[in-house]
Amino acid sequence: MGKAKYWSIVYLMVPIFGVGLFVAAPALRMWLPADVSEHGHTIDHLFVFIMYLTGAVFVATECALVWYLWKYDSKSNPAPTKFTHGSHSLEVVWTILPAATLLFIAIYQINAWADQKLVRRAPVESVGPDGVRGTADDVPKAPIAEVTGRQFEWRIRYPGPDGVLHTRDDLLDVNDLHIPVDEELVLVIKSEDVLHSFFLPNFRVKQDVVPGMKQKVWFKAVKGSEGRSYDLVCAELCGWGHYKMKGRVTVDTQSDYRAWLEKLSFEQHKTSEPPPATAEEQ
Missing domain, CATH: 2.60.40.420 (Cupredoxins -  blue copper proteins)
Structure with missing residues (x-):
């Protein structure tokens, strides 16, 4: 086994360990602290959603790294590799995808954020004469x-x-x-x-x-x-x-x-x- 293939197996252990810890965490009581607030479930949902999203990207990236190390090790590819400046199209893709993902997360969580941060969503003693909650006369x-x-x-x-x-x-x-x-x-x-x-x-x-x-x-x-x-x-x-x-x-x-x-x-x-x-x- 070549050195690159050895390291590919080592790297493969990282996502395996991470996913295993994620699965075992609730049983080991290493998860989120007990939620005792009315709005807490929305925060927890966002936390878990983002963790699934970033976790999937992490596992995919690690698997791609392992595959390249295994496929293109020096023993299987003895000829020197020529590097070019890069792919403009690929750079556009990996710029747009993260930006679109961040925009999606921002839109997805905006109601949960507003409920806890916007003053007009704060509790009121009574609604104002206009009968609409969240206005200046509350x-x-x-x-x-x-x-x-x-x-x-x-x-x-x-x-x-x-x-x-x-x-x-x-x-x-x-x-x-x-x-x-x-x-x-x-x-x-x-x-x-x-x-x-x-x-x-x-x-x-x-x-x-x-x-x-x-x-x-x-x-x-x-x-x-x-x-x-x-x-x-x-x-x-x-x-x-x-x-x-x-x-x-x-x-x-x-x-x-x-x-x-x-x-x-x-x-x-x-x-x-x-x-x-x-x-x-x-």
Whole structure:
């Protein structure tokens, strides 16, 4: 066996191993984290679809490489090969095909992207007088909390009894976000120092947090997720302590959520000092 044929067999092991790992991953629990959000299945569908698409291209490319190594090894083809500049037609084909594929993916995923990124798709308290959701006269849903990323923690501010953020009765916590189950909710996220990325793997929510900007994310925890805690991490390298910038998200029933807020309020206000005033209050 020639050297080229030996390497062709080695290269063939790569797609075989990759496909085998893909097939075995769900059974080995090496797959996606459990989805506990209402929109998560659409994100997972896109993820799997793109993986199938790119996986097919990967396997086809590896098989073509193996075939060329096997067919055109030096022992079977002792005569020197003459190389030319290339094929203009072939270059056009391999430019158009990837571009068309990317355009197809962009169009295919646009509704899923819009549902999570366009403000007019965000939850609302009530539809405006025109009766059409997604217009300027809608009453937006009030955020249940504001999450501020800073090196290297997540600071969380809940509205107090008045239901308004940045007033004197706000409730403060660090790295411990509680949300009610089966309710469309909105979070305001921002950064105090550097670029962070607010990432909730189990809720399929990820948003870069840019200093000087306030952004919103929205999602809904499905029934069955209550009583459990899930990861809240930073997915953007933000300094030496990036690895430990981790919090938790606890999904509560409506009654447990109210009880937890009351407990937090009691613990915070049992001293005589209220939460510090913020820039919005001053």
